[in-house]
Amino acid sequence: xxxxxxxxxxxxxxxxxxxxxxxxxxxxxxxxxxxxxxxxxxxxxxxxxxxxxxxxxxxxxxxxxxxxxxxxxxxxxxxxxxxxxxxxxxxxxxxxxxxxxxxxxxxxxxxxxxxxxxxxxxxxxxxxxxxxxxxxxxxxxxxxxxxxxxxxxxxxxxxxxxxxxxxxxxxxxxxxxxxxxxxxxxxxxxxxxxxxxxxxxxxxxxxxxxxxxxxxxxxxxxxxxxxxxxxxxxxxxxxxxxxxxxxxxxxxxxxxxxxxxxxxxxxxxxxxxxxxxxxxxxxxxxxxxxxxxxxxxxxxxxxxxxxxxxxxxxxxxxxxxxxxxxxxxxxxxxxxxxxxxxxxxxxxxxxxxxxxxxxxxxxxxxxxxxxxxxxxxxxxxxxxxxxxxxxxxxxxxxxxxxxxxxxxxxxxxxxxxxxxxxxxxxxxxxxxxxxxxxxxxxxxxxxxxxxxxxxxxxxxxxxxxxxxxxxxxxxxxxxxxxxxxxxxxxxxxxxxxxxxxxxxxxxxxxxxxxxxxxxxxxxxxxxxxxxxxxxxxxxxxxxxxxxxxxxxxxxxxxxxxxxxxxxxxxxxxxxxxxxxxxxxxxxxxxxxxxxxxxxxxxxxxxxxxxxxxxxxxxxxxxxxxxxxxxxxxxxxxxxxxxxxxxxxxxxxxxxxxxxxxxxxxxx
Numbered sequence: 001x002x003x004x005x006x007x008x009x010x011x012x013x014x015x016x017x018x019x020x021x022x023x024x025x026x027x028x029x030x031x032x033x034x035x036x037x038x039x040x041x042x043x044x045x046x047x048x049x050x051x052x053x054x055x056x057x058x059x060x061x062x063x064x065x066x067x068x069x070x071x072x073x074x075x076x077x078x079x080x081x082x083x084x085x086x087x088x089x090x091x092x093x094x095x096x097x098x099x100x101x102x103x104x105x106x107x108x109x110x111x112x113x114x115x116x117x118x119x120x121x122x123x124x125x126x127x128x129x130x131x132x133x134x135x136x137x138x139x140x141x142x143x144x145x146x147x148x149x150x151x152x153x154x155x156x157x158x159x160x161x162x163x164x165x166x167x168x169x170x171x172x173x174x175x176x177x178x179x180x181x182x183x184x185x186x187x188x189x190x191x192x193x194x195x196x197x198x199x200x201x202x203x204x205x206x207x208x209x210x211x212x213x214x215x216x217x218x219x220x221x222x223x224x225x226x227x228x229x230x231x232x233x234x235x236x237x238x239x240x241x242x243x244x245x246x247x248x249x250x251x252x253x254x255x256x257x258x259x260x261x262x263x264x265x266x267x268x269x270x271x272x273x274x275x276x277x278x279x280x281x282x283x284x285x286x287x288x289x290x291x292x293x294x295x296x297x298x299x300x301x302x303x304x305x306x307x308x309x310x311x312x313x314x315x316x317x318x319x320x321x322x323x324x325x326x327x328x329x330x331x332x333x334x335x336x337x338x339x340x341x342x343x344x345x346x347x348x349x350x351x352x353x354x355x356x357x358x359x360x361x362x363x364x365x366x367x368x369x370x371x372x373x374x375x376x377x378x379x380x381x382x383x384x385x386x387x388x389x390x391x392x393x394x395x396x397x398x399x400x401x402x403x404x405x406x407x408x409x410x411x412x413x414x415x416x417x418x419x420x421x422x423x424x425x426x427x428x429x430x431x432x433x434x435x436x437x438x439x440x441x442x443x444x445x446x447x448x449x450x451x452x453x454x455x456x457x458x459x460x461x462x463x464x465x466x467x468x469x470x471x472x473x474x475x476x477x478x479x480x481x482x483x484x485x486x487x488x489x490x491x492x493x494x495x496x497x498x499x500x501x502x503x504x505x506x507x508x509x510x511x512x513x514x515x516x517x518x519x520x521x522x523x524x525x526x527x528x529x530x531x532x533x534x535x536x537x538x539x540x541x542x543x544x545x546x547x548x549x550x551x552x553x554x555x556x557x558x559x560x561x562x563x564x565x566x567x568x569x570x571x572x573x574x575x576x577x578x579x580x581x582x583x584x585x586x587x588x589x590x591x592x593x594x595x596x597x598x599x600x601x602x603x604x605x606x607x608x609x610x611x612x613x614x615x616x617x618x619x620x621x622x623x624x625x626x627x628x629x630x631x632x633x634x635x636x637x638x639x640x641x642x643x644x645x646x647x648x649x650x651x652x653x654x655x656x657x658x659x660x661x662x663x664x665x666x667x
Contacts, residue, residue: 006302007439009291015048027438027450028520035456035478038064042071042284042454042481049287052085053077054253061479066506067486067496069479076253077280079260079327080119080156084251086297086329087112093299096331098145099307099358103192103337110145115152118239120249122153125238129216131184133158133252136262138182138214139314140173140200140207142166142191143336146220146235147314148323150186151261155279156251159184161261162274165315166191168618170203172272172643174210176264179274180488181213186235190224195342197224205229256280262488263317263428265499272644273495274488277431278481285432285482286324288454292436293422294391295362297329309333310364310393311351316619317428318364318395333358339369348376349383356384364393364422366620371403375555380410387415393422395433396620398524398542401446402550408445423448425524427510429500430483434476434510435522446546448522454480457522459514464504471515473528476508483508526624532561532571532603541624547598548573548591553581558614559605560628572631573605576614583610609657613650620646630658 006014013030016022020040024030034041039060046057053075062070090097091112098110110118131137137159141147147163154161162180164173166188177185185208189201208217218238219231260279264272290296296303308325309332312318325332335354341347352373355363370392373380380386389411394404404421411419421443426433434457441449451457459472466472487496503509513525526541541559548557556576561569575591577583588608595603615623626640636655642648 008294008296008302009438010440011296011302012044012048012291016044019047020044027441031451031453031520034453038454038478042288045284045288045454046072049284049290050085051077051283051287052081053256064479066476066479066501066508067483067493069481069483070257071284071481072256072280075256075280077256077283078155078251078254079279079283079323080123080152080251081253082283083152083323083326084116084119086299086326087116089297090299090329090331093304095298095305097326098148098332098334100145100334100336101354101358102144102335103195108145115149117242117246118149119152119156120246121239121241122149123156123249123251124241124245125218125233126153126157126159126184129184129218129233131157131159133254134160134259135184136160136162136180136182137184137186138177138180138211139163140166140185140187140204141220141314142188142193143312143314143319143334145334146188147319148326148334149239151323155260156249158252158254158258160259160276162263163261163314163319165313165618166198166200166203167193167313168315169643169648170206170210172641173203173207175271175641175643176274177207177211179271180262182211183213184216184218185211185214186218186220188220188222189229190222192224192337194338195345199224199226201225201227201229254279257485259485261320263320263431265428272641273499275429276485276488278485281481281483281485282431283327285430285454285480286327289324289432289436289452290328292424292433292438292452293324293362293393294420294437294439295325295328295330298331299329303330305331305359306362307331307333307358307360307388308362309335309355309358309360310362311335311339311366311369313618317431320431321364333360339365340372346376348373348378349380352378352380352383352386355389356386359388361388362391362393362422363389364391364395366396367394367399367403367423368397368616368620370394370399370407371549374403374406378410381414383414385415386411387417389414389416389419391420391422391439393424395424395426397622398425398526398546399423399446400542400546400549402546404445421445425512425522429510430480432480432482434474435514435524441520444521446523447517448524450520451516451522457514457516459516460504468516468518471513471525473503474510474512474514474524475504476510532559541622543599544573544595544603547594548575550598551590551594553577553587554591556614558622558624558627560624560631562628562631570607571603571605573608574611574614575608576612577610583608611650611653613647615640615650615654616646618644618646627654630654631661633658633662 097112097115187204217231218233220235257278298306422437424433424436435448456478458466559573629639
């Protein structure tokens with residue numbers, strides 16, 4: 001008889017009762033303990049997850065301050081060790097480590113022993129190329145197993161990893177990598193995306209020329225490059241060895257706070273912020289997040305056959321979430337390509353068919369992806385057998401109630417016996433989530449179920465006081481292990497402090513509006529610096545989008561509130577309409593009616609404009625603040641980096657509109 005499935009967060013609570021004598025009568029009580037007894041909670045995560053160190057942990061937290069908290073002094077860890085400790089058990093259970101597929105339909109499976117061999121082989125290659133502990137290794141790679149192997153090998157030898165996706169512009173990649181002065185560059189000479197083969201060999205040569213610190217290029221050769229370029233090493237050769245040294249290789253033990261990777265904020269002005277995270281802090285927080293993800297080792301009876309897929313490019317922090325799946329012993333599934341198929345012929349069923357083919361159990365993507373599927377009229381049941389899907393994950397922007405209800409009906413109609421929506425919100429900044437899900441709590445479409453364990457999240461009003469049932473600034477009042485160690489090259493922590501602690505010294509201000517309900521459920525209302533404030537009433541932009549984009553004619557929208565000194569504010573609404581639909585007086589009336597009925601007449605826009613596209617970041621977020629600044633008169637080069645955008649061509653219309661507005665305001 002098959003043992004009944006037990007949510008991982010319940011297994012953790014059972015463990016707390018048996019090992020610590022701690023019993024909690026509600027999730028709220030458990031959460032309050034986790035943010036009040038930081039030492040007890042984070043030590044329990046270490047022990048429950050089985051983290052290893054040759055020097056057992058003693059003190060958990062030296063001082064509970066932000067920034068600068070020092071965790072688990074004297075311990076030693078390694079991300080690669082945490083992954084590879086699952087090899088024998090997972091392989092004995094007949095499980096695969098990584099399943100991958102690309103747009104051309106090539107499917108590859110990497111076994112756990114083969115993952116270990118490739119990581120060992122490339123780690124030895126890195127050492128042979130002179131890479132030492134603390135050196136930066138930059139990667140320009142797509143979402144393929146090679147990127148996972150390369151990261152784990154870098155971690156194995158104590159090198160500091162940093163990756164950019166090949167869909168990013170050359171200048172944007174240089175802006176990131178030049179700051180950290182990498183010693184070695186790993187790059188792909190081509191990709192296949194949106195139905196097209198894209199040669200990246202010239203870009204790789206430009207990167208090499210623009211990064212004088214790079215001594216060695218390791219090239220992943222693909223069929224998509226039109227020319228063969230020179231490199232010090234080929235990827236195929238770098239992972240080829242299979243000898244006694246490879247079999248005996250073990251990742252180095254590293255200090256808990258040794259840097260593991262450098263990720264970048266999607267800042268709208270200046271150079272991107274190079275955020276440094278620590279080995280131990282990332283591992284510890286990922287294990288805590290795993291309780292909420294409800295992901296455990298795929299080889300354990302409780303999680304037998306678990307397969308985790310969160311669609312991402314290597315340039316989005318959700319790629320790191322897939323790495324977290326490996327660290328928990330879960331089989332991960334990677335898709336390398338455009339989730340909407342070819343640009344000229346969109347196909348929103350691509351990922352659903354991938355999920356069906358590979359028997360994915362947990363399918364995550366950006367909220368905009370699910371909204372686009374609904375808008376396209378996709379019939380998920382036509383995409384294959386989805387009976388194994390038990391969880392749908394969403395992040396990147398708020399998921400509307402309508403889209404969540406649509407997704408539930410579609411997946412249940414496609415054969416899944418049950419589906420749990422795992423809506424989360426967090427950030428690249430601390431490589432985790434502040435609010436998200438718990439399978440044991442009630443679900444309310446359009447909401448997130450709870451605050452994460454260990455995350456002392458509150459909503460603060462304008463007086464800096466915590467509020468319940470009201471919209472306020474999302475703050476975190478106590479440290480989390482995965483908060484940045486520092487920003488690379490940040491003299492005196494100046495950029496770090498100004499990014500999160502300038503408003504409330506010693507308290508992390510995240511830059512989002514949040515409402516926390518009496519039941520602990522949370523709603524994110526968008527960025528606090530792009531909030532609508534009409535006649536003294538504040539409203540997050542996501543509520544306006546929910547009303548406007550609920551109309552069948554509207555595919556996408558963006559609103560900004562332009563407050564002029566000495567003048568009444570001006571709030572334009574920009575809409576992308578279905579093909580063939582024109583913005584006429586009748587449609588304007590329906591948009592006004594939707595906003596009036598869903599929100600308040602206070603939030604009716606001053607004007608509505610039809611545009612071809614809404615400007616978005618590479619991770620799919622609407623560029624509200626840059627457009628607001630542009631329309632308030634700031635020069636385009638100071639408010640947005642085109643290379644960090646998914647659709648830079650969309651700015652041309654807004655530039656013309658800004659010029660027109662400037663004349664109107666001056667007149």
